[in-house]
Amino acid sequence: MVQAALDQALAAGVGMFAALAAGLIAIPLLRWGWVPPKAFFWGPAITFIAVNYACDALIHIWVPLRRGGVTPGMLVMGLRVETLRGGRPKARAYVFRWLLMTVDGLLLGLVAVVSIVVSRRRQRIGDLVARTLVVCVDPASPRTFG
The missing domain is CATH 1.10.287 (Helix Hairpins)
Incomplete structure (x- = not known):
């Protein structure tokens, strides 16, 4: 967030x-x-x-x-976007993530929070549709973020 x-x-x-x-x-x-x-x-x-x-x-x-796979905010936070297989997403995936950010932002971000809590890989709706993950850049930390 x-x-x-x-x-x-x-x-x-x-x-x-x-x-x-x-x-x-x-x-x-x-x-x-x-x-x-x-x-x-x-x-x-x-x-x-x-x-x-x-x-x-x-x-x-x-x-x-x-x-x-890094936006300026992700660079500051040490995050990166990857595909589910660990590769670089294509432009289509970034477009899906961006367009569905409006859905994720509904009710002051509550939709994204619920999606992250409920999904197995802690993904927001945009990531589920685009088949991407937000991961920590630090290889010692296996955490993923939606």
């Missing part, structure tokens, strides 16, 4: 920066009368949502695909 919070904080931070930039661009455009007053609110809001969503996809699909 800490790893997911770190990854989301990174995506939200980039989204906030982009929203701030959009707001700063909207100020002179508003003064010159080139955009309606609603653009001062909606421009940064839409920018935040779009950039946050794109960064989230980038962090959970592209980065682990290129970095051996």
Whole structure:
């Protein structure tokens, strides 16, 4: 859960920066009368949502695909994504994991917690569908995390 919070904080931070930039661009455009007053609110809001969503996809699909199954949050926590057989997952597996994160996040993450507690290998729903495991990078520790 800490790893997911770190990854989301990174995506939200980039989204906030982009929203701030959009707001700063909207100020002179508003003064010159080139955009309606609603653009001062909606421009940064839409920018935040779009950039946050794109960064989230980038962090959970592209980065682990290129970095051996590790997102920035996983790097900090010492975790990695592997297939059930111990290999590197394909892009499809990362897409499934990312898309099903919305299901896992329902009820403030309760769905993921229940899935992790109930499943034999402590996997969340995204990992069950993608046939992946989140494992400790330390080879001395055989723990797996959903």
